[in-house]
Amino acid sequence: MLQTEPTPATLELVSGFYQTETTDASFVPLPWRGTRETEHVYREVVAHSCRTCHVSRDDGYSFRSAADFLGAASEISSSLCGPDHDMANAEAVLKRFWSGRGRAHAVGFSDIAGSCAP
Numbered sequence: 001m002l003q004t005e006p007t008p009a010t011l012e013l014v015s016g017f018y019q020t021e022t023t024d025a026s027f028v029p030l031p032w033r034g035t036r037e038t039e040h041v042y043r044e045v046v047a048h049s050c051r052t053c054h055v056s057r058d059d060g061y062s063f064r065s066a067a068d069f070l071g072a073a074s075e076i077s078s079s080l081c082g083p084d085h086d087m088a089n090a091e092a093v094l095k096r097f098w099s100g101r102g103r104a105h106a107v108g109f110s111d112i113a114g115s116c117a118p
Contacts, residue, residue: 001014002014007055007056007057007058007062008058008062008064009029009054009055009056009057009058009062009063009064010055010056012029012064013027013029013051013055016028016029026043028042028043028047029042029064029065031064031065031066031067031068032046032065032066037109038066040105041066041069041105041106041109042066044101044102044105045102045105045106045109046063046069048096048097048100048102049093049096049097049100049102050063051063052090052093053090053093060072061075066109069109069110070109070110073110073111073112074112076106076110076112077110077112080103080106080107080112081107081112
C-alpha cells in the first residue's frame with residue numbers, strides 16, 4: 001500500500017493503525033487529539049462515517065484535523081442538511097450515519113444546528 005503513493009491522510013491513518021504488531025483500530029490522528037470533544041467527534045463522526053472516503057481526498061476535504069472539519073462546515077451543512085442529503089455516499093455508511101449519533105455530533109461540533117436540527 002505504501003508504494004501506491006497514498007494521500008497524507010491515508011498514510012497517517014495506516015501508520016497509526018500499525019504502530020505495533022497489533023492493529024490499533026482506536027487510533028486518533030494527532031491533529032484530532034487535545035480535547036475530549038475533538039477526539040469524540042473524530043471517533044463518533046469521522047472514523048465512524050467519513051474516514052473511509054475522505055482519507056483518499058487530497059483537496060482540503062480529507063478531515064485530517066478538527067480545523068479541516070470545521071473549515072468545511074458550510075459544505076458539511078449543505079451535504080448533510082440540504083435537500084439531497086448526499087452524504088455519506090456509500091450505502092452502508094449512509095444508513096449507519098443517519099441512524100446513529102454521528103449526524104448530531106457533526107451538527108453540534110460544526111455549529112450548524114440552526115439549519116439542520118437532528
